[in-house]
Amino acid sequence: MPPITEVAAPPVRGRFLNEDERIVIADLSRAGASTRQIAAELGRDCSTISRELRRNRDQVSGQYRPHAAQARADARRPRPKTGKIAANPALRQAVQDGLDQRWSPRQIVKRLRRDFPDRPELHVVHETIYQALYVQGRGELRREIASALRTGRALRCPRRQAQQRVPRMSTPMVMISERPAEADDRAIPGHWEGDLIIGKDKKSAIGTLVERATRYVMLVHLPHGRSADVVRDALIDTVQALPTHLWRSLTWDQGAEMSGHARFTAATDIPVYFCDPHSPWQRGSNENTNGLLRQYFPKGTDLSVHTRAHLDAVAVQLNGRPRETLGWDTPAERLANLLNEAS
Incomplete structure (x- = not known):
């Protein structure tokens, strides 16, 4: 006879680690298994396991607790997120001052790293500044594009790689x-x-x-x-x-x-x-x-x-x-x- 209570179907494995996988990671990690061994056991990439252990372990004790790790991952997942520039008034002002002086985003980030080597909260990459300028609705920087950037573009121009180009020729080309x-x-x-x-x-x-x-x-x-x-x-x-x-x-x-x-x-x-x-x-x-x-x-x-x-x-x-x-x-x-x- 079939069991009276149905057995719950195993959770569908998606792009992100689920709680059951995090329990396996914690058990194998306590047993001394390497990241490669854990990755092979779960069928995940080794870098996924390494990143999970680095980001979601307890910052004080250094131990990896699966349920706490799941809570941290869930808290980071909601979108949209507040950008780094919007969350840090000092960084926002420094970037805005640089743009007002007609500095390029790359010049701004290099100068911030040189002038404040001991303040990582002021360190960003130039793409972060471009995102703050071009992504609508964030309000991280004033959208005075024409005076802030040399190109004066109000919209970004996507740059596809050569291998991503859509073929224009119905007949194969001879290069x-x-x-x-x-x-x-x-x-x-x-x-x-x-x-x-x-x-x-x-x-x-x-x-x-x-x-x-x-x-x-x-x-x-x-x-x-x-x-x-x-x-x-x-x-x-x-x-x-x-x-x-x-x-x-x-x-x-x-x-x-x-x-x-x-x-x-x-x-x-x-x-x-x-x-x-x-x-x-x-x-x-x-x-x-x-x-x-x-x-x-x-x-x-x-x-x-x-x-x-x-x-x-x-x-x-x-x-x-x-x-x-x-x-x-x-x-x-x-x-x-x-x-x-x-x-």
């Missing part, structure tokens, strides 16, 4: 590390770098192509936007202006406008290589050229008003500039020599 070695030393012409310069409100753009060996510039007319299909078709039309032997590869950043790279390669037989995230120096010639083009197409202007003829005229003027890196030859002269040699 720049797989680009032929001949493209790196610029000895063989035909390897190009490409990008877009963006106009007012990000609604218009002009494509830029720079040949790595000769620094020859070609501008891509994009009067109808910068969607992937529009950019792909415009690039296909542009590359037809030069012989096929002068198109060996194209290097681009990871902008969404190049998500049609597979169709571009299929139509032109030109492989496309992509730079690493946040690595503009991998397209150094193109970045330099984009800076020169801003003399003709200033930031904050509508780029769709420029005609194909005007873009060609700008490209002719850039390609007629003597370049120190070319021994004071012009890109147009270097390209003409290549065409003559081929003929």
Whole structure:
């Protein structure tokens, strides 16, 4: 026959240690077991046990009592918590004084540690100050962001790691590390770098192509936007202006406008290589050229008003500039020599 009283189900183990686990920790700790042995017994990480013993033992006697440890953990768990700056008026005033003097949060925390080495209650990390400034509703510091921080931002800009980026390309990218070695030393012409310069409100753009060996510039007319299909078709039309032997590869950043790279390669037989995230120096010639083009197409202007003829005229003027890196030859002269040699 089944028992008259039901046996209580064991407590569900979650992210936090429960009271039963703390009783096991106390028993094994009194028996002289190491943190690794206790962790193996409970199936927890060793650092979890070490942190539990350090944070929740009695500060006077040094003994670990499970029920008292559970009470301490429960008392710390409720949210939201009062921040360290809000809880310490002296620290709050010191941080506010530093911000009023236009000090950065890092300068403030380093100076506090140097000036008050024996007062740990005044020691914080700079992220604590940023949290006090940007997290709404805490009232830890005056929210005079524009005058307190050099950036003047009222909201934080999240910085995701490269491995956390959401892929923009439906077709797998071939990275720049797989680009032929001949493209790196610029000895063989035909390897190009490409990008877009963006106009007012990000609604218009002009494509830029720079040949790595000769620094020859070609501008891509994009009067109808910068969607992937529009950019792909415009690039296909542009590359037809030069012989096929002068198109060996194209290097681009990871902008969404190049998500049609597979169709571009299929139509032109030109492989496309992509730079690493946040690595503009991998397209150094193109970045330099984009800076020169801003003399003709200033930031904050509508780029769709420029005609194909005007873009060609700008490209002719850039390609007629003597370049120190070319021994004071012009890109147009270097390209003409290549065409003559081929003929």
